[in-house]
Every structure is written in structure tokens, then in C-alpha cells.
Amino acid sequence: MPSLIEITNTPFKDRYPKDWPPYEYFVHETQITPEIVQELKSLVEKKSSETEIDKFITKNPVILTSVLDFNNTGHHGAWVIPKKTIRQNISGEIPGLIPDFIVGGRNSSGTTWYVVELKGANHSLFTTSSNKLCLSSVANKGLCQILEYMHFCNKSQSYLREVLKLSEFVSAKGFLFIGESSETEDERKKDLKSSLNNMNKDLQIRSYNALFMHCDRILNSIEVMKGNHA
Numbered sequence: 143m144p145s146l147i148e149i150t151n152t153p154f155k156d157r158y159p160k161d162w163p164p165y166e167y168f169v170h171e172t173q174i175t176p177e178i179v180q181e182l183k184s185l186v187e188k189k190s191s192e193t194e195i196d197k198f199i200t201k202n203p204v205i206l207t208s209v210l211d212f213n214n215t216g217h218h219g220a221w222v223i224p225k226k227t228i229r230q231n232i233s234g235e236i237p238g239l240i241p242d243f244i245v246g247g248r249n250s251s252g253t254t255w256y257v258v259e260l261k262g263a264n265h266s267l268f269t270t271s272s273n274k275l276c277l278s279s280v281a282n283k284g285l286c287q288i289l290e291y292m293h294f295c296n297k298s299q300s301y302l303r304e305v306l307k308l309s310e311f312v313s314a315k316g317f318l319f320i321g322e323s324s325e326t327e328d329e330r331k332k333d334l335k336s337s338l339n340n341m342n343k344d345l346q347i348r349s350y351n352a353l354f355m356h357c358d359r360i361l362n363s364i365e366v367m368k369g370n371h372a
Contacts, residue, residue: 162219162248162309163223163246163306163308164307167203167221167222167223168219168220168221169203169204169207169221169222170219171204171210171211171217171360171363172367173204173207174205174207174360176361178204178205179205179354179357179361181202182195182350183354185263186263186350186351186354189262190262190263191262192260192261193262195262195263195350196260199224199243199260203222203224205353205357206222206245206258207220207222207245207247207360208353208357208359209245209247209256209317210247210256211356211359211360212317213254213315214249215247215248215249217247217249218248218250219247219248220246221244221245221308222245223243223244223245223306224242224243225240225241225243226240226241226244226306227239227240228241228244228291228295228298228301228306239290239291241258241259242258242259243257243258244306244314245258246311253309253310253311254315255302255308255311255312255313255315256314256315256316257288257291257292257295257314257315257316257317258316258317258318259287259288259291259317259318259319260319261280261284261318261320261321263322263350264321265280265281266278266281266320266321267281267320267331268281268331268334268335275331275334280320281320281347285318288318288345289316291316292314292344292345299311313344315344315346316345317346318346318347318348319349319353320347321349321350322349322350322351
């Protein structure tokens with residue numbers, strides 16, 4: 143993992159590769175701080191709404207480099223792109239598509255891209271009806287949204303490469319974040335969530351607590367790096 147100086151100083155901006163995505167979206171996992179993570183944790187503990195969480199992450203996009211840690215990519219750099227229209231509204235009949243975030247991570251194998259959909263910490267993944275588990279209406283909506291984003295991105299690769307300048311874009315994986323992890327302490331819910339994630343390895347449904355686990359992994363790596371450079 144590179145040092146903060148190597149990533150954030152002006153000379154790096156000057157030598158920023160021209161074939162990479164726009165510099166304005168560039169972040170690096172080493173810019174995550176305990177304060178940023180703790181503030182988001184506080185929002186989740188208060189069961190904040192989607193709007194509140196989205197607003198915070200938009201101001202602190204580096205938090206989403208933790209998404210890349212799920213699949214061990216992004217160590218060379220990352221890009222977090224908020225609220226970018228990938229499909230225009232067509233005559234009022236076909237709605238436009240605006241993912242909450244598009245996240246890219248680069249390592250020695252190239253760049254991997256994700257679409258990220260956020261739902262509130264105040265919503266649950268599941269609901270129970272007559273003792274039968276069902277996806278909550280919010281989770282169902284989120285899944286349909288992210289599947290449509292992924293499908294469009296995967297069939298419109300040239301648009302994302304040429305218009306949005308997302309270099310090396312070939313396909314998009316997806317993450318849906320909703321609720322805390324407490325509900326999946328229930329074995330039925332835990333098993334059903336695992337089954338959903340196993341059905342499509344490119345689309346993962348996670349709690350915000352899972353995001354924090356990967357944030358903490360990155361923070362621990364930063365501390366190790368600082369110790370090695372001391």
C-alpha cells in the first residue's frame with residue numbers, strides 16, 4: 143500500500159496517467175480515517191435514512207474504497223463517482239438511470255467496476271408475513287434498481303468508457319447496502335441472505351456493518367504501513 147505522501151501530493155497529480163478515469167473522482171484507501179468511519183458508524187447506529195447516509199458518503203467518498211476490499215482490489219487507486227446519469231430519461235416513458243455511486247478499483251490486474259445502491263440503516267432486508275420470510279419492499283426495490291444499473295452498464299460499455307471516461311470499463315458488479323447486521327443473527331434470515339448472495343456472485347447484499355469490517359481492515363493496514371515507515 144503506497145504512502146499518503148505518494149498518493150496525495152501535487153507531483154502525483156501532475157503525473158496522473160491520462161488514460162485513467164477523471165482525476166476529480168480519484169481517491170485512495172489510505173485516505174480513510176478513523177474519524178470518518180466513526181461518524182458513519184454513528185449514523186448507522188442511529189438508524190439514519192438513506193438520504194442522510196448518502197449525503198455523508200458523497201462528502202466522504204473515500205469510505206467506499208472499502209467496497210473494493212471485499213474483492214481485494216483498488217490498492218493502486220480508486221474512483222468514486224456519485225449520481226452520474228448513465229441513461230437519460232426517454233420521452234417520459236423510459237426512466238433515466240442514476241446509480242447512487244459507481245466505484246472503480248485498480249490493481250495489477252486492471253480496473254474493476256461496481257455500481258453501489260444505498261438504502262437506509264432504518265430499513266430491513268427481510269420482512270415476515272405469516273411466519274414466512276420475504277424481502278422487504280425497500281430491499282426489493284433496491285435489488286431491482288441495481289440489477290437494471292448492472293444490465294445497462296454491461297450492455298453499454300462503450301458509453302461508460304467514451305462519455306464518462308471510465309477507462310477499462312468492461313462490466314459492472316453490484317453492491318446493495320441496507321440495514322444493520324443484527325437481523326441476520328436470526329439463522330433463517332442469515333441462511334436466506336447467504337443464498338441470495340450465492341445466486342449471483344456479481345451482486346452482493348450487505349449490511350453497513352459489513353462495510354465497517356472492511357473499513358477497519360484498511361485502517362489496520364494503514365497503521366502497519368505507518369509502522370513500517372517509522
